[in-house]
Amino acid sequence: MxxxxxxxxxxxxxxxxxxxxxxSDFNVWCCEAHILNNVSAQFPARxxxxxxxxxxxxxSTLIRSxxxxxxxxxxxxxxxxxxxxxxxxxxxxxxxxxxxxxxxMVFQKPCVFPKSIAENVLFGLxxxxxxxxxxxxxxxxxxxxxxxxxxxxSKRLDESATxxxxxxxxxxxxxxxxxxxxxxxxxxxxxxxxxxVSGRAIxxxxxxxxxxxxxxxxxHDLAQCRRIADHIVFMCDGEMIEQGSRQIMLExxxxxxxxxxxxxxxxxx
Amino acid sequence: xxNRALINAIFVNSARSATVLCGFVLTFLIGVIIWNGMxxxxxxxxxxxxxxFGASGGILYQIIGSLLLVIMASILVLPVxxxxxxxxxxxxxxxxxxxISNTLIYSLNGIPSVxxxxxxxxxxxxxxxxxxxxxxxxxxxxxxxxxxxxxxxYQSINSIPSAYREAAYALGLTKWxxxxxxxxxxxxxxxxxxxxxxLARAIGETAPIMxxxxxxxxxxxxxxxxxxxxxxxxxxxxxxxxxxxxxxxxNAWGASLVLLTLVFIFSxxxxxxxxxxxxxxxx
Numbered sequence: 001m002x003x004x005x006x007x008x009x010x011x012x013x014x015x016x017x018x019x020x021x022x023x024s025d026f027n028v029w030c031c032e033a034h035i036l037n038n039v040s041a042q043f044p045a046r047x048x049x050x051x052x053x054x055x056x057x058x059x060s061t062l063i064r065s066x067x068x069x070x071x072x073x074x075x076x077x078x079x080x081x082x083x084x085x086x087x088x089x090x091x092x093x094x095x096x097x098x099x100x101x102x103x104x105m106v107f108q109k110p111c112v113f114p115k116s117i118a119e120n121v122l123f124g125l126x127x128x129x130x131x132x133x134x135x136x137x138x139x140x141x142x143x144x145x146x147x148x149x150x151x152x153x154s155k156r157l158d159e160s161a162t163x164x165x166x167x168x169x170x171x172x173x174x175x176x177x178x179x180x181x182x183x184x185x186x187x188x189x190x191x192x193x194x195x196x197v198s199g200r201a202i203x204x205x206x207x208x209x210x211x212x213x214x215x216x217x218x219x220h221d222l223a224q225c226r227r228i229a230d231h232i233v234f235m236c237d238g239e240m241i242e243q244g245s246r247q248i249m250l251e252x253x254x255x256x257x258x259x260x261x262x263x264x265x266x267x268x269x
Numbered sequence: 270x271x272n273r274a275l276i277n278a279i280f281v282n283s284a285r286s287a288t289v290l291c292g293f294v295l296t297f298l299i300g301v302i303i304w305n306g307m308x309x310x311x312x313x314x315x316x317x318x319x320x321x322f323g324a325s326g327g328i329l330y331q332i333i334g335s336l337l338l339v340i341m342a343s344i345l346v347l348p349v350x351x352x353x354x355x356x357x358x359x360x361x362x363x364x365x366x367x368x369i370s371n372t373l374i375y376s377l378n379g380i381p382s383v384x385x386x387x388x389x390x391x392x393x394x395x396x397x398x399x400x401x402x403x404x405x406x407x408x409x410x411x412x413x414x415x416x417x418x419x420x421x422x423y424q425s426i427n428s429i430p431s432a433y434r435e436a437a438y439a440l441g442l443t444k445w446x447x448x449x450x451x452x453x454x455x456x457x458x459x460x461x462x463x464x465x466x467x468l469a470r471a472i473g474e475t476a477p478i479m480x481x482x483x484x485x486x487x488x489x490x491x492x493x494x495x496x497x498x499x500x501x502x503x504x505x506x507x508x509x510x511x512x513x514x515x516x517x518x519x520n521a522w523g524a525s526l527v528l529l530t531l532v533f534i535f536s537x538x539x540x541x542x543x544x545x546x547x548x549x550x551x552x
Contacts (some may be wrong), residue, residue: 074362101441111436114455114549123450124440173436180440 020045020184020214021066026080028061028074035061037238038080047217047230048206052222053268057235059218063186066216067103068096084184099125104182108189110169112161112176117144117153120161120172124180143175147205167198170244171205178209185209187217191224203228222265228252234258236267290332294345299529306526307517309519319499322486323508324517328524330489335531337491338482341407343464349461353415354422355448378416383476385409390480403491403498406482413477414467418460425459426452458546459500465539468531475502501528506543 029037036058040194043049051059065088066082068089082089084103093099101124118243122128124268128136140157144150149171153164163173170190177185187206191199206215207228219225225232225246232249234241234257242249242258253259261267270278313327315550320326353374361367389409429452484497485507493496501524506526508521 002280067439069435072435072438097443098440099441100439107432107435109432111430111431113436113451123437124442126441151409176440183476216412 020085022081022083023062023066023215024081024083025063026082027078028058028065028070029077030061030070031075035238036065039235039238039240041233041240042213043216043233043242044231045214046212048210048217048228049231049233050225050229051216051233051235052220052225053216053235053241053261055220056237056240057267059235060188061215061222062235063105063188063218066184066186067100068093069100069104069105076163086165097126098260101180101184103155103184103186104180105175105186106170106173106177106188106190109193110173112164112169112172114160114162116158117161117164117172118157121175121179135264139179143179144172146178146209147171147175148201149175165198167194167201170194170198174202174205174209183214185213185215187215189218189220191219191221199224222262225262232262234261236261277393293373302522302525302529305519305522306529308521314520314523317422318489319486319504319520322517323504323520324511324514325517325520328501328504328520328527331499331501331504331524332527332531333490334483335472335500335502335528336349337498338403338406338410338478338500339468341404342410342414342471345407346411346418346467347460347464349411350415350418350463351418351422351453354426354456354460355452357419357423357446358426359444359452374416374419377412378420382413382474383477385413385477386480389477389482400495401481401484401497402495403482404494406478406498409481410471413474413502414464414471417467417470418463420551421463422456422460425462426456428526458543461546462539462543465535465542469535469539472531472535473502473528475506477504479506501531 023039023041023043026036026039027034038056039062041062051062053059061070064088065078066084070076070078078090084099087093089103090100113123115123118136118140121143122131122136125131125139131139141154142152144153149168153169154158161169161259164172170193174185174187174190191202194202203224206217209215210230217229229246229250231243232246233243234249234255236252238255242253242255244253253262257267291528315327315332316329318330319328357367361370386409389405389486393405393408394401399405433451433455434447437451442450478500479502482498483500483503485503486499488497488499505521505524505528508517508524511517512521
């Protein structure tokens with residue numbers, strides 16, 4: 001029987017939200033470089049957890065490990081456990097397809113496939129081609145509405161997705177991920193390569209989505225983190241330094257490093 | 270003029286001269302073939318069978334025979350070449366194995382064409398007892414075409430940004446689905462281009478097929494897989510051996526012009542298909 005892990009007490013300040021993802025003593029090596037060093041972190045269900053830290057701190061490696069996309073990287077070695085809904089993703093999931101449909105991921109650079117907008121939304125569905133036209137259209141509409149893209153593209157669903165702007169492409173990528181009905185959304189700097197207006201639109205979208213999804217967001221943008229995070233994880237030099245609710249992390253962090261980074265964007269670790 | 274300017278001028282003019290020389294040789298060669306070949310060219314020449322050991326009549330069955338050989342070779346080689354390119358690109362993780370596969374493919378590309386003919390003669394005709402067979406000729410041509418198609422396919426698949434692979438894996442697609450739905454649609458233009466380039470080379474080959482697949486005269490179309498076939502390159506070779514006969518020589522020029530035209534068609538098709546298919550795959 002599996003037990004659902006609870007979010008650990010962080011620096012004496014407990015959070016009562018159950019953890020959707022529990023990372024414990026997790027290490028990653030790639031090409032002999034030790035990238036993650038004994039990382040332990042708990043990501044609460046529902047809401048937005050922002051993972052922040054300087055470049056090279058291991059934020060992206062951590063979320064790329066959570067849906068095992070790093071398995072595709074030659075030389076990737078890991079030790080430790082990541083539990084999702086109580087199941088170890090490395091030992092309890094024989095089928096990566098199931099894991100990756102339950103834990104969806106959106107990358108920094110929008111990557112739409114050279115197909116139509118509608119085909120992009122349906123791309124990840126296992127039985128997408130067997131669906132009736134009406135069902136396909138319904139799924140396309142539902143997911144494009146979820147990312148507030150329906151009004152902009154409803155009359156040109158058959159046009160190539162590459163004709164969309166960067167911000168629209170990124171929202172399409174989120175719609176494509178939502179279409180496979182994940183429980184967790186991993187986002188690796190999704191606003192880093194789009195214009196500020198599109199970035200704000202994506203933030204608004206994430207605030208809507210957090211009602212239904214557990215969202216893990218890697219970001220370098222501390223202002224964005226202040227605007228939308230419910231929970232913050234601070235990483236530095238491959239280690240998890242501190243985590244807690246937004247209020248605690250911004251107003252009363254336990255570590256000096258955290259305070260310096262979150263207030264001055266500076267880290268000397 | 271300073272030394273630097275002089276060296277620069279020498280370099281630019283040398284490069285220009287080399288280009289002009291190259292263009293001149295090519296133009297002269299093609300011009301001579303067209304000039305002499307046009308004398309033999311008429312509908313009758315293209316649409317009738319050869320007679321009198323090729324000295325009279327046309328080259329209809331030689332054209333069909335050559336196309337038959339390369340079409341069958343294409344059917345045989347394409348799946349193997351695409352499979353090899355995909356395996357090299359997506360499945361080989363060991364650098365040593367990758368280097369070995371690269372060396373093997375480049376070595377295969379460097380083997381002289383007559384060696385393929387001798388191999389075919391010994392292995393298929395003598396050991397397996399197939400006899401002189403156009404199908405065996407296609408197999409040998411397919412082996413010769415393999416490296417070109419593998420390399421162009423591999424290059425086109427390998428140039429697909431890894432972001433596409435990651436985006437597809439992140440949606441839960443299996444490796445096979447990523448290959449079928451992401452890599453092949455975007456990389457197929459490389460395979461088609463490689464195929465047409467390889468075809469342009471293969472259709473003009475004489476040495477690999479003359480021992481194992483062709484007859485010089487006396488036959489029209491093959492009735493079975495193990496029948497011989499007449500082809501344009503071997504027909505030109507046979508006619509060139511009758512160089513003292515002006516009719517045979519004229520037909521040799523005519524057959525050369527037709528062969529050159531086929532090579533030109535394949536080469537131009539390769540260029541256009543690359544542009545067109547790449548455009549489609551990126552839409």
